[in-house]
Each structure stands twice: as structure tokens, then as C-alpha cells.
Amino acid sequence: MRSHYCGEISERQLDSEVTLCGWVHRRRDHGGVIFIDLRDRAGLVQVVFNPEDEAAFATADRARGEYVLRVTGRVRHRPEGTVNPDLHSGAVEVVGTAVEVLNTAQTPPFQLEEHEHAGEDVRLRYRYLDLRRPEMQQRLQLRARVTSSIRRQLEEEGFLDIETPMLTRATPEGARDYLVPSRTHPGRFFALPQSPQLFKQLLMMAGFDRYYQIVRCFRDEDLRADRQPEFTQLDMEAAFVDEEAVMGVTERMLRRLFREVLGTELAEPFPRISHAEALDRFGSDKPDLRIPLELVEVADLVAGVDFKVFSGPANDPRGRVAALRVPGGGALTRKQIDDYTELVGRYGAKGLAYIKVNDPGQGLEGLQSPIVKFLTEEAVTGILERTGAEVGDLIFFGADKAGVVNAALGTLRVHLGHDLDMVEPGWRPLWVVDFPMFEYDEQDGRLYSLHHPFTAPRAADPAALRDEDPEALLSRAYDVVLNGVELGGGSVRIHDTAMQQAVFGLLGIDEEQAQAKFGFLLEALQYGCPPHGGIAFGLDRLVMLMAGADSIREVMAFPKTQTATCLLTEAPAEVGEAQLQELGIRLRRVSGAQ
Template sequence: MSQYRDTAAGTIGSEAVGSTVKIAGWVARRRDHGGVAFIDVRDASGIVQVVADPDVIDEVASLRMEYCVAVSGEVRPRPDGTTNPDLPTGMVEIGAEEIQILSPADALPFMLDDRVEVDERVRLEYRYLDLRRASMAANIAARSKATAAIRRTLDDLGFLEIETPTLVASTPEGARDMLVPSRLREGHFYALPQSPQLFKQLLMVSGVERYFQIARCYRDEDLRSDRQLEFTQLDLEGSFWGQDEVLDTIEQTLVAATEAVRGIRLTEPFPRLTWQEVMDRYGSDKPDLRFGMEIADLADLFESSEFGVFTSALESGGAIRGINTGVRDFPRSKADELTELAKANGAKGLVWMVVNDDRSLRSPVAKFLSDAEIRGVIDRLEAQPGDVLLLVADRWKTAVTVLGALRNVLGRPADHEDLAFLWVTDFPMFEEEEDGSITFSHHPFTTPQDVEMMATQPEHALARAYDAVLNGVELGSGSVRIHDPELQRKVFDILGIDSETAERMFGWFLRALRFGPPPHAGFAFGIDRLVMILQNEDSIREVIPFPKTQSGVDPLTGSPTLVDDRQLAELGITLRPETRTKLEES
């Protein structure tokens, strides 16, 4: 196998008894009994127990945790009563004949088992040690299995894997660009791609027809447990395609990745729900379908109510919606906490009700409601004694999103043992900004479902855009692209982008659309997020070997760093005075 070893430690079983093996790896544990010592040697394949006599092998006394060693010896069965059923190699042990210390290790900054949760900053500072832990090694392996399965699937379907540039032109739309100064053109900047979007569309114009890429993407926005400055997407595009071909193909990659990582075969096709439907039923465009607690429309029950909060909401065109959160303790403090949460999500207030044994209600608003209204709510929400009901009367969007947020807080499973994939289709074409202006909800190259509607009632126009969702997490999105320059111009027009601006920003792309572009559609989903959930982790950082902290710092390498003034000079860059001052102060 190599000069250092001929056998993988974790693969040694009873069938190897009697043979002489040479293994190499790290000292995971050392149990020194004086007259005999046990050394657990770990390599990438697993752990095997080495037994050594300190009187025969001098090295035993100096072995410490995480020393890198090579051991040769005879595989033998463990004596009766000393086998270890928790270890795949637990029926055997290696009687050491020679132990060679390949390299020693300093005392560890933290223990490499999963017994205690070490501060993440320290883990990142010594990430190479952190990655030796079984759970992290498993995450790395799972990620590799997932991408391999995706590549296999797409290769079988005839896709070409094609790289696109990572030094690209900055565009003012979308997320903040990560910028790279140009030395050859002083004062000019490249941007790192937020996605290969326009390049993959150009490849369609080029006649590629089936493209994919496992692409690194960059967005200079604030970090979260599911967001890093750089992340990896499966990016994919197909010519002569509509939505169905995209969804079917992406589904195959997700099925293959899940099977590779979890060993389970998902049921296809995944549920497909429209944006309107998931908003109405779950109050989110990325609903978690692992639990019910669906939102009910209660407006018709209160049309002639005496309760002003409800009637005024309805009179102003709003909605009254509610959820049944089931039987739970509901002290005043909980009610206050949920009300705060509702307000933080934009609601004016939250109506809570607890169903009494006699099917009356314990609620601050009970006295304003008629018996018929109370019966109506209980029936509509299929409430039983003890159930806690939550109602919001507000603008439709506010009512459902608030209840959606409450639903997640109250019902979401703690882990990702179960998997609930779904498609959300028929997204709105545009959404309204806080200042009332209109912006695209996907990206400006998305085909509208109805051109007429888009022009006359853009706020109600739907797009041929769709998202993949898993366990309440947005995996990714895609759309049927515009391949008609005239239609593209209309979309820019509605967005308030005049033809001069469009020409300046995307002229090179619009020109390509004048050379016989095929109809095409595509998708991209986050590999990090997918593997995170498949591996039952709550942070994307657990499946990224070398991630950054929330402030964008890598504690291992210290990046980002200051650079030499000479380097800045070559780029024609001077730091702003206020920046210099800030740096000098710190």
C-alpha cells in the first residue's frame, strides 16, 4: 500500500487474525496499565486497538494523544470478555511488534472527542485538529459523497460541467459585490460572482444545451448560521427547457445526494405548491412541511363581529387568520413573548385563546366575541380543550407571515431527522420595497407568466420562477429565462431601468440575446445548506472545512489582513482618512 502502511486501521476484522499488518495513523487514546498499554490508532477509515508491552517497545512511554504513528504487528483475537461491540474492529487487536513515531504532537488545545462543545472560535483557530473529530470527518465525507452523486447523475444525463470566470464585472443589482482591484487597469475592479447566472445563459446561446457547475459564489452581506461570504452552489441550465424539465432534473440530483448521504430513497415527485398556497397555508415561502399547524382563514366568521380590531381589519381589506398550536402550557409570560414576536414581524398585536373544558375560551378578547363566533373559531381550527389558538387580524401578507413565524417557533422539530422536500412555484414577478418602489423578486431575467398582466398589474403578475425547500430552509431557486430582447426591455421598463441604464449594465448580455438564443431555464441550489440538513447540523459552518466567523474573519489564517502600502500603491489605492484614523486607534 505504501512504505508507511499496508492496511487501513478501521477495516481490520476477524478474517485478518493471524496476519501481520502495518498501519499508520494518530493516537486517539492511550491506556497505559504499566505492564501493558492499549493504544487506539485512528486513520481515515476508523480505529483499531493496538496492544503493546512497554518493556519491549520503548516508544510506548513517550506516546501522547494525536502523535502520528506507524505500527506493525500481528492481528489477533481479543481474549474472552475484552471485545468491544462499539467498535467495528472490536473483535480483534494488533499485538505491536514495532511502533514508529512519525511525528509528535503538542498538548492539544481542546479534546478531540464530542463530549464537550468547544468554543467555535477556538475550533476554527485549530480547524485542522477540529476536522480530525469523527463528526467533522463525517461531514467532510458526506459533502464529497453528495457532490460525487450529483456529478454522476448529471454526467449520466449528458450534462457538461463547465467553469465560468470568478473575476467578473460588478453589477449594482442584487447583493453587495465582493470586489477585487485590478493592477493592470488601475482604479478598476473585478467582482467575484454572486452566481454564474449570466455566463450560464451565454453558454445556452453558445449551443451547450446542458450545463452544470459546482460553483463557488460570493455575496458581501452579513453572515448567519446558514450564510457565509463564499458558498457553493450546484448551478444548472438547460436549453429548450421549461419548468418541468428543470424540476425533474434537480429532483434527480437531490434524490441522488440524499441517497448517497442518508442511504434513503426519497419519494418522487416532490410536492409542488404554489407561492400563494404556501403563503396562505404556512405563512412562508419556505415552509417546513414536517408538521401541520396550518393557517386557517377566519374572516367569514367575523364579518359582523362586535370586536373592533377584527372588523376594522376586514373593512380595510385585510385578513383574519389563525393557527391551532395544540395543547401546551400557556402562562401569561408565554403570551407576552409571542405577542412581542408578532409585533417584531410587523403585526399590531396578537390574539390568543385557550380552549376551556366546556369549550368556552380563556382569552383577553373573549368578552367581545359572540357564542357563534367562538363556536366558529373552535370548529374551523378543529380545537380541543387545552388547545392554544393564535389569531392575527392585519394586512393579508402581515397576518400570514406573522402566523408563519409563530408556527415555526412553536412547531418546528429540533433536528433534521425527517426530510420534507418541496417545490414552491409561481412566485410573484415583483415585490414592493419599503419606499413603495418595485423590484424583482427573483432576478430581472425571469420570464413573466403573462406579459399583459405584467404591464398592467405588475404587483399581481406571476413569474416562471420556483424554489426548492427542505425542512423550512430555502435550498435554491430557478426560473425560465427571458430569451426575447424585446421582453427583456419591457421588464427593465417596469423596474424603472431605462434603456440607457440597461445598456450600460447589461448591454453585452442583451446583445447576446439578439443572436438566436434558445428558450432556456435553470436552477441553482446551495450545496452547503443541503449537506448541513442531510448531516443534521444547524450551521453551515459545520459542513465547510474552513469557514469564517460572523464578522467575516478566519481565526486560523487571520484573514482579512492589512496589506503593504506598496501593494496598495500598485493598485492605485489609498485608504480613506477616516479608515486610517480608525486603524490607528485600534
């Protein structure tokens, strides 16, 4: 039906006849001449209709926004002074000689201009219209280029694209599964996969050596601002590898991706820091290195002061007292400090102590703070020296359990960096390595895997594993972080039955439970399992970063809302009684449900 895409028209087609199909983006009538900006997935082109071509002019005159047209015309230079440098087709226009209305359109519920903004609920309700907007077209085309680049790189490195099941067994720990009732096995359920983790390990045991998959995953999580119940994951696994091999493949893939898609070079190699160092310096295991602010430990300086707010955590083995120097932060108003206090309160902090440094040369007299009177001069001098505070700076403090301090000051650091325009331009990738094997949950009184229970420990054998303090054990795990966003996480896996059982034991999973939940894995480990490892990426998150979007919903074709509903199809929806009976399901009202 067409010879070219609208957005592809340029001076290369000068004086030639073209046939285009697309939507009316704008229509303008200027002194008897009709201009239509015709749009398709490649972009826009301006079409001019002159009254001399009576039939074409009359049809164009009836066209309205979002009408679907087929236009034939000749390409010419735009008149002097009307060139649009923002368009690929901006130097030319098409003089329409024939036009056909392929379909009419009602007035859309919102304007499809790039600069127009409609509420997200309206955009999701009419997603098929929202996706016509050039911005959304460009984002989904970017997503396609991302996956294409990833596939090329991995396949050149010998990875095979292998599908794993969508209907599988429920996961015993972690986020909730989406369950699928089985009609042929009444009372039993499949689960939609949260990850292909176990299947990709089984593929390594099966001898496929290198596997990848761009796969849909599902998690029935509680409401969170930027999570989706279904999301896309880049999954990779390789046999006979160590950490260096997996990280090397990942770096090569990301460097090629950013070079091909964005025309930018990433660091080679990516810098690495340990999990402990990341928390100590940045309060986060996914630090944004573009922000030149760091936390400084000061617990030793305040351990002996009478100020219990500081000395208590300073003397608590699980506590922490940290300082965050903000250059020029002395200019912050009381209102701004109160807002930051409210911010850290959301992460468990009971307050936000601070010192304004008016003149460090005057000692305590040169400082402005409600807490200075509770500190010794020696402690204050040590804090000023260790933080490198200068005239006009402000020092924030966090004093609590280490987890609370890290979460509160880590978040404050990011907000300050953006609010005070401290974020440096560019892309700053890094690896975070040497993760703890386990984290202790004080509320449950038990250990949990920091990554997952199939991550290999650094311990040489199961006996060494049992002899060490579980909370001091390090894993062979690694996360890749870009500009403060965790792109992916992976690890070398356990490939020995005894080691896997020892890890299960530390997690409180006895042999009977392990057999019931993971019997197929434990059995497979006994048939010659090779050393193997891998990594998984959140593809939606990666594309969001590359597109400069604010939410993963902006780079997904048909996302759900924050309440995990689809406004377009009105899912989830009720099903008929007959279908429920066939599945052997009877509904009952849950307490508190509407």
C-alpha cells in the same frame, strides 16, 4: 508507508500483519499493557503493546495525544467482553510489534473527543485540529460523497461541467459584491461572482445545451447567523426545456443522492404547492411539512367587529387576520405565551392574541382569553368551527399586514412544532411554484424581482406583460424545499429581447441603464437564444441537512465567523502602503469605523 487505514481494519485481516499510520486518539496504561486508539480519516483501531516487545513498548510508553505514529502489528480478535460494536474495527485489535514516532505534538487547546465541546471561536482558530475530530471527518467525507453522487447523476443525464469566471463585473442589484481592484486598469474593479447566472445563460446561447458547475460564490452581506461570505453552489442550466424538465432532473438527482448517501427514499414525485397556498397555510414559502400545524384565514369572520386590532387588517387589501390552532396548547403557561409573544415581536408583530379553549360547547363561557369580550359570539363561533378547535386547544392570532402575519405566525408555527415535540420523522420534500414575478417595497416605493430580473413571466408576450397588474403577475419560477429549508431555486429564463426589456421597464430600469448594466446579455439575446431554464442549490445547506448539523459552518472545511472573519488566518488583514499605491488606492476612515 501503510498497508491499511485504521478504520478499515476488521475480521477480514485476522492473523495478518498490517502497517498503519495515524494520530494517537487515546492512550491507556492497564497493568503494564499499553493501549493506543490510533486514528485516521477512516476511523479508529485499538493497538495493544505488550512489555515483551521491549522496543515497541518503550516507544508506545512515550507517545501522547496527537502524536503521529507508524505502527506495524498483527490483527487478532479482541478478548471476550471487550468488543466495541460502535466501531468498524471493534471486533479486533492490532498487537503492535513495531512503532515509529513520525512526529510529536503539543497538548491541543481542546480535547478532540466526539463528546467534548469547545467554543466555536477556539475551534475556528485551530480549525486544523478541529477537523481531526471524527465528527468533522465524517461530515466532510459526507460532503465529498454528496458531490460525487451529484456529478455522476448529472453527467449521466448529459450535463457538462464548465467553469465560469471568478473575476467578473459588479452586479447592479441584490447583495453587495466583493470588489477586486485591477492593477492593470487603474480605477477599475472586478467583482467576485454572487452567482454564475448570466454566464450559464450565455452558455445556453452558445449551444452547450446542458451545463452544471459546483462553484464558489461570494456575497458581502450584512451579518446573519448562518450565512457565509463565500459559499458553494450547485449550478445547473439546460436549453430547450420547460419547468417540468428542470424539476424532473432535480428530483432524480436528489432521490439518487439520498438513496446512495443516506440509504433513504424520497417521495416520487415531490408534492407541489403554489407560493400563495404556502403562505396561506404555513406563513412561509419554505414550509416544513413535518409539522402538522396550519394557519387558517379568519379575516372575513372579524371584518365587522369593533375590535380594530382585527377589523383594521381584515379590511385592508394588504392586511391579513389568521389563526393558528395548537392541539393541547391550553396547557401552555403564561410564561411560555409571553416568550412566544416576544418571538413574534421580532418579526414586526405588535402582540400575540390567543384564545384558550376550555369547553367549546359552552360558547363564550368556555373560553379563556383577554380578547373574547371584544368579539361577537358569531365571530367566535365561526373561528372555533373553522379551526376545528377542541377541548384543551389554544388558538393564536396574527393581525397586521400580510407580510408581518406570515412571518410571525410562520415562525411561531415552527417553534411550536419543535417545542411541543410535534415534528414528524423523515424527509418531506416539496416544490413551491407559481411565485409572483415582483414584490412591492413600500419603503422604496418600487417593484423588485422576487427571484431575479431574468426570470420568465407567465405572460405570453411583452404587450400582455404591460397590460396586467405587475403585482398580480406570476413567474415561471420554482423552489425545492426540504424539511423547512430552501435547498434551491430556479426558473425558466427570458430568451426574448423585447420581453427582457419589458421586465426591465417594470423594474424601473430604462433602456440606457439596461444597456449600461446588461448590454452584453441584451446583445446575445438577439443571436438566436434558445428557450432555457435552470436551478441553483446551496450545497452547504444541503450537506448540513443530510449531516444533521446545526450550522453550515459545521460542514465547511474553513468557514468564516458570523462577522465574516477567518480566525485561523486572521483575514481580512491590512495590506502594505506599497501594494495600495500600486493599485492606486488611498484609504480613508469611514465614519463610525473603529
